[in-house]
Amino acid sequence: MAGSRFSVLRQFAESDWHGFLKGVEKEGLRVDRNGFIAQTPHPKALGSALTHPRITTDYSEALLELITPVCRTTSDLLTSLRQIHQFVQQNLGDEVFWAASMPSALDGDPSIPIAEYGTSNIGRLKHVYRQGLAVRYGRMMQSIAGAHYNLSLPDEFWRTWQAALGNQQKLKDFKSDQYFWLVRNFRRRSWLLMLLFGASPALDASFVANVSHNLSRFDDQSWFGEQATSLRMGDLGYHNNAQSSLNICFNELGTYTKTLHRAIHTPWPEYETIGNRRGDDFIQINTSVLQIENEYYSAVRPKRTTERGEKPIQALDARGVEYIEVRCLDLDPFSPVGVNASQIDFMDLFLLDCLLEDSPRIGDDECERLDDNYKDVVARGRDPELKLCRGGSRESMMNTANELLDQLEPLAELLDGWGDGTTYRSALADQRRKLEAPDLSGVPSAQVLAAMDSQRMGHREWTLAMSRQHQDALRQEGLDAEVLAEFQAMSEASLAEQRQMEEEDNEPFDQFLERYVQT
Incomplete structure (x- = not known):
């Protein structure tokens, strides 16, 4: 724990601490009764994927994305997420909501x-943006699902924190600098999250058909990584060679947005060869390194809510960072909603400590070492003998992980003292227990493989069984009539809003796209 900044926080009165603002975006595939990716349109009962505030789609028509509102407590967040799931499950008919990050049969x-x-x-x-992803990387990578965790601190906290640090910047600039401070330390420690929450050590054989890989056979329909924690975040998951030249290490807002802006306006020869059109159809937004900012794959993003027609980097430049989006979390296949309370509470503790710890800027050499640590834990994190780069030496991953958890204890005690409970110490204890077994059999990736093995099921069969179990439980719970009516009203309103947008939109698409690309 950094002495100076933690000491400042300890001097806060209980009334100075205003808690966390949090939300989750949870993805998941719709699949048919046999565990094959759904070929049906987005269910009309779920409203418009374009305008619905809680239910949309990600890359695929079959890849649902459920979005909670901003919540002040973990309990409220999980209640909201569960209600969205309950509404979705009631409207899937014979289809099933896939519980794992790695996809169903393809x-x-x-x-x-x-x-x-x-x-x-x-x-x-x-749609054209997604067509561009298809021609650039193929669709297989885009069928993977995850949970994104969004966290911010309220302005009341930032004003008190700024005064305590004696900072004289404009509040929006101070907040942006502090969020990037947090993000730099997140980059230094993100490998720990892959150890504690990585839950995709296996996949369906159809995902790697005709693809070279170094996975091991689990059964006739499944492959797995011998020591992997998250195939989703490894070489078979989200990666992009064209982006390797961007070298974004999140030191400050100005360089971050400039780098992304340059990538959106820098042609990439391979994409120029593909071109923007196939006949009369647009197949890419542009031929640059990135079509839009969201194409940049990273474990964390500084974010700002955009206004209609506004690009993310324009919003960041104009109004600063609003919240942090953690993008590296696998779905928890044992949870009906893909995440759990202990995980969310630990994320709050982990991210706040990233704000408190000293956070020097990241140079190119350190950036490369951090990337290597992350990749090593993703690929070999269940090897208790794994060593990571730390400073100028290689140190035990297990020792380093336990040291980081020890470091969080004083902060957990402080937050629990303000809340008059044991929430954060309990969440921390839950993570410690995952590391107790010498063979790391307590981490989620090991538990997934153990469950598949004990039930003699491959990835497809086991995940389908878990998905059906979750579906049955959520359908039996049902929704209160008032909540159900609210969701039905949201769906109807979203469909009406889409129709209105389409009726009022008279500009030819090619002109709209040209104007969009030039801004």
Whole structure:
């Protein structure tokens, strides 16, 4: 724990601590009763994927994304997420909501339908962006699901924190600098999250059909990583060679947005060869390194809510960082909603400590070492003998992990003291227990393999069984009539809003796209 900044926090009165603001974006595939990716359109009962505030789609028409509102407590967040799941589950018919990050049975790229958002220019833009992802990377990578955790601290905290540190910046600039301070330390420690929460050590054989890999056979329909924690975040998951030149290590807002802006406006030869059109159809937004900011893959992003028609980097430049989006969390297949309370509470503790710890800027050499640590834990994190780069030496991953958890104890005690409970110490203890077994059999990735093995099921069969179990439980719980009516009203309102957008949109799409690319 950094002495100076933690000491400042300890001097806060209980009334100075205003807690966390948090939210979750949870993805998951719709699959048929046999565990094959759904070929059906987005269910109309779930509203418009373009305009619904809680239920949308990610890359594929079959890849749902459920979005909670901003919540002040973990309990409120999980209640909201569960209600969204309950509404979705009631409207899936014979289909099932896939519980794992790595996808269900697939039959190559053609089996993964690209999401549709209607005929408005914004809707068509979203579809063309996804077409661009398909021609650049293929659709298989885009069928993977995860949970994104969003965290911010309220302005009341930031004003008190700024005064305590004696800072004289504008509040928006101070907040941005402090969020990047947090992000730099997140980069230094993100490997720990892959050890504690990585839960995708296996996959369906259809995902790697005709693809070279170094996985081991689990059964006729499944492969697994002998020591992997998260195949989702490894070489078979999210990666992009064209982006390796960006060298974004999140030192400050100005360089971050400039780097992304340059990538969106820098042609990439391979993408220029593909071109923007195939006949009359647009297949990419542009031929640059990135089509849009969201194409940049990273474990964490500084974010700002955008206004209609505004690009993310424009919003960041204009109003500063609003919250942090953690993107590296696998779905918890043992949870009906993909995340759990102890995990969320630990994330709050972990991220706040990233704000308190000293956070020097990251140079190119350190950036490379941090990337290597992350990749090593993703690929070999269940090896208790694994060593990571720390400073100028190689040190035991297990020792370093336990030291980081020890470091969080004083902060957990402080937060529990203000809240008059044991929430954070309990969440911390839960993570410690995962590391107690010498063979790391307590981490989620090991538990997934153990469950598959004990039930003599491959990845597809086991995940389908878990998905059905979650579906049955959520359907039996049901929704209160008032909550159900609210969701039905949201769906109807979203469909009406999409229709209105399409009726009012008279600008030809090619002109709209040209104007969008030039801004």
